[in-house]
Amino acid sequence: MEKLDAFLGRHMAVLIVAFVLVGIALPDVFSPINDYTMVLFAFMTFANSLGGGFKEMKEVVLHPLPVVVIFGLLHIAMPLLTLAAGSLLFPDAPLFTTGLVLEYAIPTGVASLMWVSLGGGNTTLCLSVVLLDTLLAPFVIPLTLRLLVGSVVEMDTMGMMGDLMIMVAIPALIAMTMYHCSKGRVAHTLKPRLAPYAKLTMLVLVLANATGCAPFLRDITPTLARVIAAVFALCLLGFFLGYWAGRAMGVDFPTLVTMSLNSGIRNIAAGSVLAIAYFPTDVLFPVAFSPLFLQATTAVIVKILHATAPGRAWAAAHASAEGVEVSR
Numbered sequence: 518m519e520k521l522d523a524f525l526g527r528h529m530a531v532l533i534v535a536f537v538l539v540g541i542a543l544p545d546v547f548s549p550i551n552d553y554t555m556v557l558f559a560f561m562t563f564a565n566s567l568g569g570g571f572k573e574m575k576e577v578v579l580h581p582l583p584v585v586v587i588f589g590l591l592h593i594a595m596p597l598l599t600l601a602a603g604s605l606l607f608p609d610a611p612l613f614t615t616g617l618v619l620e621y622a623i624p625t626g627v628a629s630l631m632w633v634s635l636g637g638g639n640t641t642l643c644l645s646v647v648l649l650d651t652l653l654a655p656f657v658i659p660l661t662l663r664l665l666v667g668s669v670v671e672m673d674t675m676g677m678m679g680d681l682m683i684m685v686a687i688p689a690l691i692a693m694t695m696y697h698c699s700k701g702r703v704a705h706t707l708k709p710r711l712a713p714y715a716k717l718t719m720l721v722l723v724l725a726n727a728t729g730c731a732p733f734l735r736d737i738t739p740t741l742a743r744v745i746a747a748v749f750a751l752c753l754l755g756f757f758l759g760y761w762a763g764r765a766m767g768v769d770f771p772t773l774v775t776m777s778l779n780s781g782i783r784n785i786a787a788g789s790v791l792a793i794a795y796f797p798t799d800v801l802f803p804v805a806f807s808p809l810f811l812q813a814t815t816a817v818i819v820k821i822l823h824a825t826a827p828g829r830a831w832a833a834a835h836a837s838a839e840g841v842e843v844s845r
Contacts, residue, residue: 522713526631529716530812536720537809540727541734550725554790557718558684561786562651564715565627566692567708569644570701577645583763583772587625587646590758590780592657595621599751600665606743612799613744615666617751619788619796620804622661624650624685626782628719628812629775636819637831638774646779651689654787655681677795685787719786723808726789729801741802748803752811756781756818760825770831774822782815783807 525532540547550557577584599621603614625647633643650657658681659674695703733741759780763773785807792801822828 518710518713522709522716525713525716525720529628529631530816532720533723533808533812534810536724537727537730537806540724541731544728544731547724548728550721551728551793554722554725554786554793555680555684557722558786558790559688561715561718561722562627562685563688563692564708564711564718565630566648566651566689567696567711568630568704569648570693570696572697574645574648577649580642582766583642583768583776584646584649586762586766587759587776587779588650590755590762591625591650592622592661594758595751595755595780596661596665598754602747602751606747607740610740610799611666612797613740613803615662615796616792616800616803617744617747618666619658619662619792619800620748620783620785620807621751621755622658622665623784623788623791624654624657625779626784627651628815629778629782632778632782632815632819633775636774636778636822637771638778639769639771640775642772643775643779646775648689648693651685654685655679658791673795677791680791680794681787684790722786722789726786726793726801726805727808729789729793729798730805732798733802744803745806748807749810749814752781752807752814755783756814760822764827770827773827774819777818777822778815781818782811785811 596618599617600614603611603617607613627647630640630643630647632638634640655678659677662677663674692703695707756777759777760773762780763776768776785804788804789801792804823832
């Protein structure tokens with residue numbers, strides 16, 4: 518299973534694109550999976566939350582500013598900018614704007630843990646942000662949607678909160694409790710065993726969600742082309758805002774990596790599940806189309822971060838430190 522997990526981790530970006538394309542090509546075959554997405558998502562949340570407990574949340578208390586800034590970008594700046602962009606670009610198609618806002622109302626993605634680790638970021642800060650954002654999702658998502666697009670579509674706010682509790686908050690709380698009670702042992706025993714299944718589950722969710730894109734992509738209109746361009750531009754904007762917020766704060770490079778990636782990566786699968794369950798079909802397209810380039814874009818962003826001045830300085834300092842250690 519370790520080899521399978523390593524393979525999935527190395528090739529996740531390519532696999533996600535492949536699964537999206539298969540879902541778009543064969544919607545009738547794979548759309549029945551959508552009936553089970555809530556259960557699949559709950560399992561994925563549980564498996565991915567086994568790496569930390571309540572003790573890890575002390576990072577929020579000890580170093581609150583980066584967390585507050587990340588949350589401000591995730592749940593205030595980006596939703597408002599997305600609403601403004603959608604209203605400007607799609608005045609006659611408000612449901613596409615609703616889909617964009619939904620995409621930027623959902624919490625930061627669990628996949629950020631993998632990318633932050635690969636990019637040499639502050640994994641403790643990342644884990645704290647992911648866990649806290651996951652726990653707050655049942656309240657933050659409905660509130661954001663109610664405030665920003667509540668006049669566009671009718672929403673079952675309480676039903677959405679209940680489903681988010683089942684999909685996100687409760688599985689995360691159970692996993693964090695197990696981590697706490699086992700004094701962290703589950704992170705080294707159960708989590709590695711479930712890790713490949715969690716990655717496969719994410720691919721299945723991506724496949725199921727992509728089936729909703731098929732009707733749109735059979736006939737790409739100028740409006741749909743603008744939606745695709747807007748999704749990509751907003752994705753880049755999230756990373757950009759996180760990076761420059763970190764630069765303005767003068768944080769160290771690992772924290773800069775975390776702020777950049779946590780601000781740009783979203784839990785797209787959660788947004789797709791909600792879009793399917795609670796909104797008209799048009800709302801799904803901006804959300805479900807995002808995985809087609811999100812992971813590949815993140816890989817490029819990590820390389821760009823290491824090519825920046827802070828990244829080069831950090832690499833030089835580490836190389837110097839390693840040289841001193843070897844000389845001893």
